[in-house]
Amino acid sequence: MKKPSFVLSDLLIALLLVIITFGLYFLKTSFIESFEYKLYDLRARLKQSRHASDKIAIVAIDEQSIATLGKWPWPRTVIAKLIDKISSADPKVIGLNILISEPDSNAGLDEIRSLKQNYIKMMFHLQKKLKSKSDIQMLSDFLVQISSSETNIDNDTILSYSIENSNKVVLPMFFVLGKSPGGEPTEIYDSISGNTIKNVETISDTKKLETKIMEAYSPIVPYDLFSNVSVGVGHANIQSDLDNVVRREILALYSNNCFYPSFALQLTRLYMGISLDDIKISLPKNLISIGNINVQFTDKMSMLINFAGPVNTYPYFSAFDVLNDKIPIDLFKNKIVLVGFTASGLSDLNSVPVGNNFTGTEIVANVIQNILEQKFIIRPELASKIEIALLFMSSVFVILFLPRLKAKWSSIFSLMLLIIIIFIGFYLFIKSSIWVKIIYPSFLLIISYIILMSKKFLITEKRKELVETESIETNKMLGLSFQGQGMLDLAFEKFRKCPIDDSMKDILYNLALDFERKRQFNKAIAVYEHIKSVDPKYKDLQERIKILKEASEGMVLGLGIKKTKGETVIMDGLATQKPTLGRYEVIKELGRGAMGIVYLGKDPKINRMVAIKTLRFEDDIPEEEMKEIKQRFFREAESAGNLSHPNIIKIYDAGEDYDISYMAMELLEGKELKEYCDKNNLLPVKDVVKYIIQIADALDYAHQRGVVHRDIKPANVMILNDGTLRVTDFGIARIMSSSKTQTGTVLGTPSYMSPEQISGKKVDGRSDLFSLGVMFYELLTGEKPFQGDNIATLLFQISNTIQKNPKQINNNIPDCLLPIIDKMLKKNPDERYQRGKEIVDDLKKCLQIIEGNINGTVSEQQTGLKTAITEKRLSDIEVKVKNTEDTVKINDTIKISLDDKKEDKNKI
């Protein structure tokens, strides 16, 4: 009754978790997203191809260059030289990832400039006074000299010349990201006005627009001397995610109503030879087209970077080496050459999914490669659909299955589902470059599993505790009841199972007093000792133990023992007196059988150990009836005693003593066949068949002499330690059922009864053969052919239902056994085997086949034999296989010899 409510509350918890997870999914909470980023990074790391595009080379201003060429900032002439060098290698485009926003402040240059100004003024004055042409020439030559010195030390001009000459240089600029606070001068944008993307398909919905674009303001632009001569300027802003890891590139920034392409985008388009006008932004489609390459971007015009590999995947060339011609010059030919910092302290180092310490320049390189090779990581609309589907799938599992499954299965299925989800996530990312967020379904699975399982665990633990306290209460209750009924031993046994608290001490103390009253001092002491183990100072415990010990020592031979003897009557009496039954010494009790106690006895005359079965119902049956029963008992003992068969237990003697009827019989040491009815302990088919043959033979023998067993079941067949077999309890069932009015032989389950037996008809040997069939079936399969939850269904099954094909249970059963079992289990005795011998014959034939099989004989022989059997059945003519015939003959001779012996006996 309680279970559904648990399930219900589990269901509610699961439902709540599902709702929470969906909520988190749509709100994109940073907490969970950061976990997703971790998974993203893992996937990115697995995905990296470690193949750097050969179109990109990086010239690094590295430690070596700084060490040899002096501290940064370098004279701009050096940079100019560097550009010249690179340009001479004829690259496609140079990305100078160094922001030079201010003019070079050079004291010498200022001095020379003012000197030049003054000199020009002076020359202007002197011009009219000087007559000599050579003088004028000299003055103007000096001016030229000053001018050339000016240019020589005017690094900016030199650099701008280099840039202009190269006509390939792209420069970076930086914005402040975010919405402009307004009020900034717009002149600042003048120098970069030529670097905007004008071909934009925008959307009118401002709110939606805001999610799609990245706004920025206050650009820091290159010194206009340079920007004017460069081929392009692009923003080099790097935007990291919440966890400070750079995963995306903002392709264009929106500032002052214009879209400014990124540094990487500029380089790429120049490499492809496309003008800015041919770049098109489509905001509705989240698309930037660069010529024929389409780049899908996500929100804020950002593109997920597909990193090719860890740091230093791209070839780095030291600036110093480049300047000193240590690098083959044509290495840069037709390439994109990026110039940037790597020296520590100069470079901006970023964390990216595939590693840390990534320079901005290398990120740019990755972006360029992504665009050029069109290898993007994308989040198409499909991705969110897959996410919802995965989330839905785990929701269904969590709501419908998790609360119902057992701990083992729920963990297996949860794990499987988790693996499936993760696999999907990883597969799509690595193979199709689709980023699907898998953290939400995984989160749902894990959190639900943890919560539901721990809840289950807590509840079961609580229940266990409850059961424990319950069982303590029960034991206490049982103990008290036993004590009330005077069964003090049992009471103590129960109390022992309870923890000794204060109330328990009282109870135990009372029990000890009861023992004392019964003069069972030793037991009283035991109880007191039990209390003492917890509380040695309880009441007058110590004294009592002392007194009792003295008393019991003094009374060992007195009251104490005598009293107990008087209480537990028969067994003690028998045990101490070495009693006899008839001429047999009773040694000990072996067990309790259907009709009474079985004792181990000894025949003192021939010193033979025997088993003695006694009849139980001596004193509570009316005399007349008892007489009748006893008569029957002896009659049965006699007829059973007349059975002399190697597989039937031998009855030596029957008699009556002290009003106890008994039978002395062969002492069997071995196992009951019952033990082999367990599915895990089945005998090999061959052995089963051999045993059944022996039993059938024994039954045939008995039936021929008019003795019906009536209670054939595995418990009545013993396999002796020497491997031989005995059928026991012949005719006992009949003795047992003979006392009609007596209340009470309580029956086990009558699984082995034949249909005619349960319908109360007259029973003959064929009934035994049915029971044998049931046993056969059970020994082969480990299951009874007729089963029922209660007696009614069992009885119905026995009399009406056809048993299940045993092969369905145990596939190893040879086909030739099936018709035999069927025939043994026929409801109508007339359709059954009429004699045990017929079973023996059929089984022996089958045994040949089985053994043939084991020996590896060809199936031809099998089929031959099989047809022989069917033929036999069809025509009812006995077809005897030669071998079988022989064994039968041997058996017959044995029987004959046995019969002879019996006759001899009779004669004696």
Next chain:
Amino acid sequence: MKIIAAGKTDKGLVRPDNEDNFLIDENLKLFIVADGAGGHSSGEVASKLAVNITKQQIEKYFKGEDISFGPKTTSFSKMTNALCSSIKFANQIIYEASKKYPQNNGMATTCVAAIVGENSFSYCNVGDSRIYLLRDNELKLLTTDHSLVNEQLKLGLITEEQAEKSEYSNILTRALGMSDSVEVDVNEMKAKDKDVLILCTDGLSKMVKYDIIHKTLIEKLAHGNTLSDICDYFINLVNSFGGKDNVTIVIVQLFIENKFSLLLKKILNKKN
């Protein structure tokens, strides 16, 4: 509710001992009949235990102690569950006692018990003792015998006549003390004024036919015989058929005093 009750047991003419036991407790309104089985007079022990333990547990129940034992059936009242628990508990005691003491080995007992509440009664059964209800002059058997023969009969494997003669007629399919757990048939009913409950062992039900029990009850009650007389009559009747088995009968009559009549009584009493 008011009750009157009477019970008798007799060992019959053939058996040396009486293995039956019964209980009439008008304070607890508890009635039990048990028929013991097993050699060495252990059947007597078993039936005695069944009666004593059940009574003891019900006493505890009325004292407010928790006596629940085994699973509960929530659809039944507390009292019914208490009765069922008590019987199951008794089974445990008998089973363990029979295991522990060799002389009691194999002892078992049938048990029918009824307990009367405010305006209903609960009853339960294990084995082949019976409870009949006489209501509006109709006699109804409330219990099902847990015997092999009865199972055979229910399945239509044998006829009534065959059942009476069956050699398996003494084989029980359920009894107290046979295993450490027992399935108890349990039920409860709304009481009606002048309901008569008859609890008996198979000594009566097997020897005296249903019709005769029915007829006799109606006749004797109509003639104003006391319940004790009726018990005596039945025992004599069984013994006159041979008295082959112990026989025990407990008869309980229920009187529901509705509030109105109670009030009337009070007023009348005052006037008097």
